[in-house]
Amino acid sequence: MLNQRLLTITTLPTITTTPTFLTATTTLTFTTLTTTPTTTTNMETLTIETPKLKNDFLPLNGTDYVEFYVGNAKQAAHYYKTAFGFQDLAYAGPETGVRDKASYVLQQGKIRIVLTTPLHSNHPIAEHIKKHGDGVKVLALWVNDAYDAFEQTTSRGAEPYQQPQTLTDEFGEVRTSGIKLYGETVHLFIERKNYKGLFLPGYKELKTAYQPTTTGLLYVDHCVGNVGWHKMNDWVNFYEDVMGFRNILTFDDKMISTEYSALMSKVMSNGNGYVKFPINEPAEGKKKSQIEEYLEFYEGEGVQHLALATDDIVKTVTDLQNRGVEFLSVPTSYYKELTARVGHIDEDLEPLEKLGILVDRDDEGYLLQIFTKPVEDRPTLFFEIIQRKGAKSFGAGNFKALFEAIEREQELRGNL
Numbered sequence: 001m002l003n004q005r006l007l008t009i010t011t012l013p014t015i016t017t018t019p020t021f022l023t024a025t026t027t028l029t030f031t032t033l034t035t036t037p038t039t040t041t042n043m044e045t046l047t048i049e050t051p052k053l054k055n056d057f058l059p060l061n062g063t064d065y066v067e068f069y070v071g072n073a074k075q076a077a078h079y080y081k082t083a084f085g086f087q088d089l090a091y092a093g094p095e096t097g098v099r100d101k102a103s104y105v106l107q108q109g110k111i112r113i114v115l116t117t118p119l120h121s122n123h124p125i126a127e128h129i130k131k132h133g134d135g136v137k138v139l140a141l142w143v144n145d146a147y148d149a150f151e152q153t154t155s156r157g158a159e160p161y162q163q164p165q166t167l168t169d170e171f172g173e174v175r176t177s178g179i180k181l182y183g184e185t186v187h188l189f190i191e192r193k194n195y196k197g198l199f200l201p202g203y204k205e206l207k208t209a210y211q212p213t214t215t216g217l218l219y220v221d222h223c224v225g226n227v228g229w230h231k232m233n234d235w236v237n238f239y240e241d242v243m244g245f246r247n248i249l250t251f252d253d254k255m256i257s258t259e260y261s262a263l264m265s266k267v268m269s270n271g272n273g274y275v276k277f278p279i280n281e282p283a284e285g286k287k288k289s290q291i292e293e294y295l296e297f298y299e300g301e302g303v304q305h306l307a308l309a310t311d312d313i314v315k316t317v318t319d320l321q322n323r324g325v326e327f328l329s330v331p332t333s334y335y336k337e338l339t340a341r342v343g344h345i346d347e348d349l350e351p352l353e354k355l356g357i358l359v360d361r362d363d364e365g366y367l368l369q370i371f372t373k374p375v376e377d378r379p380t381l382f383f384e385i386i387q388r389k390g391a392k393s394f395g396a397g398n399f400k401a402l403f404e405a406i407e408r409e410q411e412l413r414g415n416l
């Protein structure tokens, strides 16, 4: 009965123009939220708060790129190409005149990742890697005016990370700026309307003979941050006050808990819904929360997972598994109860069970999702693969099965 919940999520504003026409003065009106009382014991903990946003002072066109600081960018690029199907796009390093670091830019669908490594131990990036291991440093957001994005956010209390600057080459100009986020993570604002190059000025085309096929990944659906004890609301307030986001979903520790561990989570969305950042914090349980394990091994707050969307999850996950990506698995009993829980779905159950794909439903449809194991030896960053079939939620009906799967892994690591 746990999952017979009725959930209505904030209806995103209908934007009839393309985001390009949004300006700092565009007024967005949001539809009034409706929450349907839940029918189960664990669901009354779900709350959806009324958005306070009236004016989208920070219009975002989407995620521009995600930059990872890694110990060996050449090998990381090979991994993301081989295992995930990313494609060569651009490169900057000694061969392009950059003396202190090397960056490989890979792309698949609308997803761009940058893998950067320092070339000497005294580089600040080396300090980042020493402390955190491989991890996400930059969540870059695509804006129409990077100078204004900096002004709007810093005037509301954001701590500057990078002053606005204009980068130029023969393909035009890119304007960028940046602000600090949780831990050592940052947001960069990228304005590229006057740029026709591959990525950013300073990068040259990356083209190697090794070109594995794609796996059908399309775009970044959401990106989740783990923050410290009792820090979630500070970052919710940051996204609301500084970035103009709104809280579209809240899960408290009664909802996200197993017999042993718990966490709390709030989902923050920007005005047009193109960018969503759930924020997790640990909660008290009998044993160690998976968020605590992350904080311990990342040695601080940071990005927990990136959810990448596909429109054919069975095909994508089959491909990823064949390429060596390791996923969490759930007990077969999960699939025995699935139809009763989520009703009819278009997909055959057999491949879902074989691959370990999870399903959840909300008022607007359903979604299919699966989670990788951490992609480095520290139990930190992992990926989610998600296919949305109407649902706008995040798979709350799978939390219990998923977190029990994570706990089995924690137990194996001796970290539960």
Ligand code: FE2
Binding pocket: 222, 224, 305, 307, 384, 394
């Ligand atoms: Fe997720």
